[in-house]
Amino acid sequence: MKESGRKVGAVSPCAACKLLRRRCAQVCVFAPYFPADEPQKFASVHKVFGASNVNKMLQELPEHQRRDAVSSMVYEANARVRDPVYGCVGAISSLQKQIDSLQTQLALAQAEVVHMRMRQFSTSSSPGAMDRAVDQAAMGESLWSC
Amino acid sequence: MKESGRKVGAVSPCAACKLLRRRCAQVCVFAPYFPADEPQKFASVHKVFGASNVNKMLQELPEHQRRDAVSSMVYEANARVRDPVYGCVGAISSLQKQIDSLQTQLALAQAEVVHMRMRQFSTSSSPGAMDRAVDQAAMGESLWSC
Numbered sequence: 001m002k003e004s005g006r007k008v009g010a011v012s013p014c015a016a017c018k019l020l021r022r023r024c025a026q027v028c029v030f031a032p033y034f035p036a037d038e039p040q041k042f043a044s045v046h047k048v049f050g051a052s053n054v055n056k057m058l059q060e061l062p063e064h065q066r067r068d069a070v071s072s073m074v075y076e077a078n079a080r081v082r083d084p085v086y087g088c089v090g091a092i093s094s095l096q097k098q099i100d101s102l103q104t105q106l107a108l109a110q111a112e113v114v115h116m117r118m119r120q121f122s123t124s125s126s127p128g129a130m131d132r133a134v135d136q137a138a139m140g141e142s143l144w145s146c
Numbered sequence: 147m148k149e150s151g152r153k154v155g156a157v158s159p160c161a162a163c164k165l166l167r168r169r170c171a172q173v174c175v176f177a178p179y180f181p182a183d184e185p186q187k188f189a190s191v192h193k194v195f196g197a198s199n200v201n202k203m204l205q206e207l208p209e210h211q212r213r214d215a216v217s218s219m220v221y222e223a224n225a226r227v228r229d230p231v232y233g234c235v236g237a238i239s240s241l242q243k244q245i246d247s248l249q250t251q252l253a254l255a256q257a258e259v260v261h262m263r264m265r266q267f268s269t270s271s272s273p274g275a276m277d278r279a280v281d282q283a284a285m286g287e288s289l290w291s292c
Binding site: 047048049050052053057060061065068069071072073075076080084085086087088089090091092095096098099102103105106109110112113116117120 | 193194195196198199203206207211214215217218219221222226230231232233234235236237238241242244245248249251252255256258259262263266
């Protein structure tokens with residue numbers, strides 16, 4: 001199947017044209033991304049964005065970006081169907097909370113490492129050991145960056 | 147301003163009715179959330195979801211959830227206008243990468259703590275110190291949960 005249209009000789013309409021009850025042209029903008037055997041994909045984007053908006057958004061993009069755009073619209077639409085109040089902004093908020101929690105845990109773990117390193121150096125007998133511990137503690141963060 | 151409609155006596159149309167060039171009724175579903183002085187909010191959701199879909203989605207929700215729904219729709223629409231290929235799914239993907247990176251950094255920091263603790267115990271003279279170190283290492287994760 002070509003990105004720009006449909007297989008020559010194909011007669012069955014794509015999922016979009018089937019739902020919209022219209023003739024599925026050879027150059028149908030929906031056909032490459034909404035196959036007849038996955039009707040739910042188009043049903044979701046149609047419900048949330050509207051067929052005309054989806055059509056417009058696809059037409060405004062170069063062909064090589066349309067598949068990704070359809071995937072992200074289907075994802076967004078499904079999220080909005082599942083959660084009509086927050087849609088995929090709910091997922092963003094939940095991921096943001098997870099990041100805050102991980103940053104707190106990481107800060108605690110890094111503080112623990114610095115604390116242990118300083119204790120270790122303070123019991124060492126070599127001169128200047130505490131200075132080195134403080135220097136390493138100051139550099140602490142770079143140890144964990146990956 | 148009431149959630150269910152507009153101030154009695156208000157004459158200027160809301161941003162939605164202004165854009166759609168229609169009369170803004172006392173019970174206009176858009177008016178409480180799309181004030182005339184913020185025209186860009188409605189312009190974005192109209193471009194991405196379509197006024198009719200926004201209307202339908204709001205009508206299907208109880209009034210106390212409509213403000214959050216509008217905020218999340220405006221957020222989503224602005225993200226789609228900024229990034230027509232990935233929309234706010236791009237933000238989700240970027241947050242997910244940030245989480246993966248933080249989880250790796252946290253695992254490294256926790257491993258460092260366990261390593262230092264075991265080294266500390268192994269140089270200790272008390273009997274059974276190594277067993278305690280291994281026990282503490284096994285419990286490692288609970289030390290960081292917050």
